[in-house]
Amino acid sequence: MSAVTTMSPKLTTMKKNPRKWTVARWGIYAFLISAAVFFLLPLYIMLVTSVKSMDEIRAGNIFALPMQMSIEPWITAWSSACTGIACEGIRGGFMNSVAIAVPSTIIPILLGALNGYALSFWRPRGANFLFGILMVGAFIPVQVMIFPLVRILASIDLYSSLPGIVLVHTVFSMPVMTLLFRNYYSTIPHELFQAARIDGGGFVRIFLQLVLPMSTPIVVVAAIMQLTGVWNDYILGLVFAGRDHLPMTVQLNNVINTTTGTRLYNVNMAATILTSLVPLTLYFVSGRWFVRGIAAGAVKG
Known part of the structure; x- marks a missing residue:
């Protein structure tokens, strides 16, 4: 007899009835998503700010995506930013x-x-x-x-x-x-x-x-x-x-x-x-x- 025909009724029921979305599960997922947003939001702000021009930054919307992306700030930070009296970057x-x-x-x-x-x-x-x-x-x-x-x-x-x-x-x-x-x-x-x-x-x-x-x-x-x-x-x-x-x-x-x-x-x-x-x-x-x-x-x- 094949494995399909010998499958127990309990396993068949488990396949037909997946785990229900209870209040506890909704709460767990809500907590995990909130924690992820809480920890990733500063990284997002840093990333989008690093590719904006100073004029866009002065506009004050820190969450907005850059209108014109530029890697010039990264090049400056790496090679020519001033770290005191020397301007050789980090x-x-x-x-x-x-x-x-x-x-x-x-x-x-x-x-x-x-x-x-x-x-x-x-x-x-x-x-x-x-x-x-x-x-x-x-x-x-x-x-x-x-x-x-x-x-x-x-x-x-x-x-x-x-x-x-x-x-x-x-x-x-x-x-x-x-x-x-x-x-x-x-x-x-x-x-x-x-x-x-x-x-x-x-x-x-x-x-x-x-x-x-x-x-x-x-x-x-x-x-x-x-x-x-x-x-x-x-x-x-x-x-x-x-x-x-x-x-x-x-x-x-x-x-x-x-x-x-x-x-x-x-x-x-x-x-x-x-x-x-x-x-x-x-x-x-x-x-x-x-x-x-x-x-x-x-x-x-």
Whole structure:
């Protein structure tokens, strides 16, 4: 007998009677649409303003589409907007942000994975105490640590340098990275680790050949969190990066707060979108992987 003829009456009824639109479903969809509009409306305003002329902007209708679209504000923001006394746009800040964000993402992830692995499987003496200190560090405000870090980095000739700002980002990210990886590794069956030790695997070999290949979901989560955090940082880049390594966020602030001449709102909006383009793209492209990584155990333990 074919599968069609053997289909149960219950399944046939479910096909004929799809889920009804109840008041609760209408409420859920209304909430989701309202939330989407609330978060996307500022982005829409920034986008349409960035391609308008100043005459259209002065007309006052911020929601209207541009009558004549122009990418000149984007070109100006990228290459010739004034960021103080220099008028070279924010392209220099982009390269500085890349130079800061790449090592400030890779190094904390490697160290956080190593710390989480050690605290989850090997449990050295004082591991719980060390983990407690790291967790306390996660709740200390950045502003409290700025002056001591300035003095320490100045004493070792790392203040206002690229290695100095990378070191600062690494230090501040270690508690969160350790927490993420420790909680994720706590969900891995310890029998795998014990079997690897019986087969003669040591600390480094087990980490590189067994634990690290199983860490893809949490590595994606950690990379998204760390990269967006470093890219969007302003205060640490302003204080520790130095004049030659100012990140894109600091350059954006300089563009917007430049007081010489007429305030060009279209250029300001274009510069803002260019600055936020990397984290926005990262969230849109890898948002599904981020959710999968969280669901795989990033907040368990």
